[in-house]
Amino acid sequence: MRRDLRGALLLLLTAAVQSSSMSAPGKPVLLSCRSPEKETFTCWWEPGSDGGLPTTHHLYYERERLEGTYECPDYLSAGRNSCFFDKNHTSIWVDYYLTVTASNALGNATSDPFKMDVMEIVKPDAPGNVTLRVEEREASPCLHVRWMPPSNTDTKSGWVTIKYELRVKKDNSNNWKEYTSGTQTHFSLYSVSPGGVYTVQVRCLLDHGSWSEWSNTTFVKISNYLQNERPLSMLISILSAILFIMAGLILIAKRKSVKQWVLPPVPGPKIRGINSQLLQSGGSDDVGNVLIIKQSFPPIYFVWQDQMEDYLIVTENEDWLSSNSQKSLIPACFHFNSEIHSKESPCHQNDWEKDEEISQVDNNNKPFTNTGYVDFQRHVENVDVKHVDYSRVKEVKRDNILFLEKEKVQSSGYIHFQRQEGIPEDYSGVKEVESDHLVVLQKQNAADLSCKDEGNHYTECALHKPRKPHVCTELSDSGYVDTIPAPPLM
Amino acid sequence: MALKKTDGSKLLMAVVCLVAVCSSVPISDLLDRASQGSDKLHALSTIISQDLNSHFPPIGQEIMPRPSMCHTSSLQTPSDKQQTLQVSESDLLSLARSLLQAWSDPLLVLSASANTLHHPDQTSISNQIQELQLHSKSLGDGLDILSGKMGPAAQTISLLPFSGGNDIGQDRISQLINFNFLLSCFRRDSHKIDSFLKVLRCRATKAQPQMC
Numbered sequence: 001m002r003r004d005l006r007g008a009l010l011l012l013l014t015a016a017v018q019s020s021s022m023s024a025p026g027k028p029v030l031l032s033c034r035s036p037e038k039e040t041f042t043c044w045w046e047p048g049s050d051g052g053l054p055t056t057h058h059l060y061y062e063r064e065r066l067e068g069t070y071e072c073p074d075y076l077s078a079g080r081n082s083c084f085f086d087k088n089h090t091s092i093w094v095d096y097y098l099t100v101t102a103s104n105a106l107g108n109a110t111s112d113p114f115k116m117d118v119m120e121i122v123k124p125d126a127p128g129n130v131t132l133r134v135e136e137r138e139a140s141p142c143l144h145v146r147w148m149p150p151s152n153t154d155t156k157s158g159w160v161t162i163k164y165e166l167r168v169k170k171d172n173s174n175n176w177k178e179y180t181s182g183t184q185t186h187f188s189l190y191s192v193s194p195g196g197v198y199t200v201q202v203r204c205l206l207d208h209g210s211w212s213e214w215s216n217t218t219f220v221k222i223s224n225y226l227q228n229e230r231p232l233s234m235l236i237s238i239l240s241a242i243l244f245i246m247a248g249l250i251l252i253a254k255r256k257s258v259k260q261w262v263l264p265p266v267p268g269p270k271i272r273g274i275n276s277q278l279l280q281s282g283g284s285d286d287v288g289n290v291l292i293i294k295q296s297f298p299p300i301y302f303v304w305q306d307q308m309e310d311y312l313i314v315t316e317n318e319d320w321l322s323s324n325s326q327k328s329l330i331p332a333c334f335h336f337n338s339e340i341h342s343k344e345s346p347c348h349q350n351d352w353e354k355d356e357e358i359s360q361v362d363n364n365n366k367p368f369t370n371t372g373y374v375d376f377q378r379h380v381e382n383v384d385v386k387h388v389d390y391s392r393v394k395e396v397k398r399d400n401i402l403f404l405e406k407e408k409v410q411s412s413g414y415i416h417f418q419r420q421e422g423i424p425e426d427y428s429g430v431k432e433v434e435s436d437h438l439v440v441l442q443k444q445n446a447a448d449l450s451c452k453d454e455g456n457h458y459t460e461c462a463l464h465k466p467r468k469p470h471v472c473t474e475l476s477d478s479g480y481v482d483t484i485p486a487p488p489l490m
Numbered sequence: 491m492a493l494k495k496t497d498g499s500k501l502l503m504a505v506v507c508l509v510a511v512c513s514s515v516p517i518s519d520l521l522d523r524a525s526q527g528s529d530k531l532h533a534l535s536t537i538i539s540q541d542l543n544s545h546f547p548p549i550g551q552e553i554m555p556r557p558s559m560c561h562t563s564s565l566q567t568p569s570d571k572q573q574t575l576q577v578s579e580s581d582l583l584s585l586a587r588s589l590l591q592a593w594s595d596p597l598l599v600l601s602a603s604a605n606t607l608h609h610p611d612q613t614s615i616s617n618q619i620q621e622l623q624l625h626s627k628s629l630g631d632g633l634d635i636l637s638g639k640m641g642p643a644a645q646t647i648s649l650l651p652f653s654g655g656n657d658i659g660q661d662r663i664s665q666l667i668n669f670n671f672l673l674s675c676f677r678r679d680s681h682k683i684d685s686f687l688k689v690l691r692c693r694a695t696k697a698q699p700q701m702c
Contacts, residue, residue, distance in 0.1 A: 038571065039570070039571050064556070064557060064558055065558065065569075087570070087571075087572070090570060091569040091570050092569055092570055092571075093567065093569060093678055093681070093682055094569060095556070095557055117678070119678070119681050154571075155702055156692075156699070156702055157571070157575055157689065157692060157702065158688045158689040158690075158691060158692025158693065158702045159571045159574065159575070159685070159688075159689060161688055161702070183700050184700070207529075207684070207685075207688075208529075208532060208533065208536065208681070208684075
């Protein structure tokens with residue numbers, strides 16, 4: 001009786017002392033549940049205020065397809081304010097309804113019901129044992145990452161399908177680069193460069209659940225010593241660069257001689273009788289006239305406007321003709337002989353036949369025949385013909401033999417010359433007259449005629465002054481025009 | 491002549507056998523394909539569920555009918571790993587096929603009501619439901635082919651009639667609630683199908699552990 005009274009008094013006293021801060025517990029809150037491998041799960045709650053009194057919490061659950069209310073089987077394994085459901089108590093594809101009740105001396109408080117299904121709360125543990133291995137290769141190093149699946153996960157039966165993801169960052173940057181690994185527990189990184197510290201983390205996922213936390217960070221430093229092997233190659237490259245630069249400088253300094261060696265000057269066409277130096281010195285009018293006429297290949301006809309008779313005797317070089325009848329260029333080599341008209345020239349004793357016909361050749365370079373004929377066309381324009389006794393040329397052989405028609409031969413055998421002043425002298429002198437129908441011309445530099453009186457039948461005529469030479473250009477097969485040195489003077 | 495005939499027929503037989511062997515896809519590949527299809531099916535249903543719940547806090551969870559009222563709840567399925575691993579391959583396939591078959595009609599209902607759903611994401615939900623239907627159909631066809639290769643037990647399908655009819659609610663709220671409920675049932679069943687097929691796949695590919 002006395003004990004009871006004492007106890008009640010004590011209780012009243014303590015209650016009176018703590019009456020202001022004592023209350024029933026606050027409502028706890030169920031936070032979350034999690035299943036790491038789809039076989040067990042754990043739930044956590046947050047207790048409310050304890051009301052100043054020791055408060056206990058109890059978790060009760062109901063389950064679909066299971067009658068009754070049950071209490072949490074394990075409050076300890078998962079820590080404070082948690083409840084761990086082991087394999088025997090875990091079912092999937094059924095709803096659990098959980099409630100937590102906090103109770104103390106003054107009352108209880110029950111949380112809101114928390115509905116969950118195991119299939120929705122799957123979140124695995126992080127992968128473990130992440131190892132890094134650096135493989136040094138010539139071009140660039142590569143990083144091999146290996147890890148183990150979380151220890152509690154069953155990857156052998158197909159109950160869960162695991163998927164991995166890893167992320168890498170270099171040194172202290174915040175830029176993580178993420179890679180997906182699928183179901184493999186290894187991965188190789190090739191985009192690493194030496195001289196850096198790489199940090200790698202791995203995480204995993206089960207089927208349709210949530211990603212795990214990132215694993216512990218693993219560091220690896222890729223050494224820089226690879227670059228020490230470079231100096232040799234760098235030295236070599238620098239030396240060769242210096243050599244190249246020096247060679248280039250030498251080349252530039254001696255560019256003229258190099259140019260001469262690489263591209264030797266091509267000898268230009270040498271026109272006999274034309275002295276380049278003479279040309280350069282601005283030679284006489286004759287030289288200029290030479291050029292003018294010599295450049296009139298293919299043959300054109302020119303008309304002497306003066307009162308003198310003007311005509312041409314065109315001879316051909318048979319040799320060149322036959323081989324180049326196809327060329328549209330100069331088909332033959334021509335000597336231009338304009339007849340020398342000279343009055344009272346000592347060189348008149350010659351069976352020189354002049355023909356008043358001027359050959360007219362198209363500028364289109366009609367190829368000549370192979371026979372050596374010259375097609376003379378009668379062209380009487382602007383020609384003041386003096387009636388002189390002419391012989392008609394029947395045939396031109398080679399380049400210096402004229403066959404004349406017999407009936408035209410004058411008995412006198414005279415040949416009249418009319419020297420035309422101011423006309424460039426490019427005649428062939430008659431070398432010999434044989435019989436009464438064969439005239440052999442001088443095959444020489446017409447500019448070098450010197451008159452010699454040697455009897456009635458022929459005269460060698462040569463001009464004293466060097467005049468323009470024959471221009472004989474030979475056509476080679478390639479189509480180029482080369483000069484042939486004129487035969488020596490007689 | 492007779493010799494030639496026998497030679498010809500032998501050749502023909504050889505060709506037919508070769509064609510038959512070459513054209514048959516191994517079961518492991520078929521299961522792999524089926525697993526990928528079921529994975530996609532469940533992922534799609536989860537997305538639709540999230541879209542649906544994004545604008546409605548789970549207040550409806552309290553008034554929502556209990557999942558035991560899903561029309562497929564009558565089917566006895568394993569409820570944990572141990573039980574699942576004890577089921578035979580043919581039975582697992584039969585269960586998967588039954589579940590899938592049970593949803594062909596309700597998906598039509600869902601698809602129809604998605605057009606008139608009062609929800610901000612109604613268009614995207616409607617499109618996704620259509621996609622869901624297509625996936626479900628193609629997975630069903632694939633499982634039919636598989637069942638042909640796995641014996642008679644795999645061919646049996648349990649009928650699970652859907653009694654909800656075409657009407658999922660008169661007013662907006664009940665429409666949404668029923669839609670949500672049907673979708674949650676589908677999510678659970680698609681997860682079951684996915685798990686069963688993945689267990690089957692792992693069993694069929696003993697030589698390739700990376701498939702599990």
